[in-house]
Amino acid sequence: MSGSLDGKTIIITGAAGNLGRATTALLLAEGAGVAAFDRPGAALDALPDHPALEKVALPDLADEAACAAAIAAVIARHDGLDGVVHTVGGFAWAGLADSPAALWEHQFRLNVLTTLNVLRSAAAHMRAHGGGSIVAVGAGAAQRAPAGMSAYAAAKSAVHRMIESFADELKGEAVRVNAVLPGTMDTPQNRADMPDADPTKWTRTEEVAATIAFLLSDAGSGITGVLVPVPGRG
Secondary structure, X not given: OOOOOOOOEEEEEOOOXXXXXXXXXXXXXXXXXXXXXXXXXXXXXXXXXXOOEEEEEOOOXXXXXXXXXXXXXXXXXXXXXXXXXXXXXXOOOEOHHHOOHHHHHHHHHHHHHHHHHHHHHHHHHHHHOOOEEEEEEOOHHHOOOOOOEHHHHHHHHHHHHXXXXXXXXXXXXXXEEEEEEEOOEOOHHHHHHOOOOOHHHOEOHHHHHHHHHHHHOHHHOOOOOOEEXXXXXX
């Protein structure tokens, strides 16, 4: 796929996270210009300097006005926008007895509202300027929720339905909308939280990033409204 994204301008939200870093590195290697969105701080600052990488500090993508302004500023600086990768979200483990309404509200704010704000702002430009590709991150756990994941799975399921519906709405305007559904990803946090598990069976962030890059590329031009599982080897 070398050079498959040459000349494309792509926003990555959550670029300083585990999946965000892997995706940023791959898209830069494929020739894209990347606007890396994340919270201000050391993690964003630590992203490697690259002539095609712009670091954008944005505290809260759930703030509709701030999200729209940040995306509009990238479009103005780069004279367009070809793709968006939305990796921002959050996980919470809670059973029936310890899942108060506030936890559910927080999960929907992190996962659903951020996705809506990013997708709406990006799609408004893309539908007016010849199209583009949007890739969100869903969850394999939202296909059938195991114990302890009701709030998280419900929020990610809402993301899945949003992707399907908006893809159908936008398919006549050359705006493609898809999602990847990782299984448990091999990250330092998951290794620390699950020390007895076998991480060789988990999904590598590089595998998810490669799927995202394909969906953004011209090779994926016939794909929209699809939820792509990346389950690993478990």
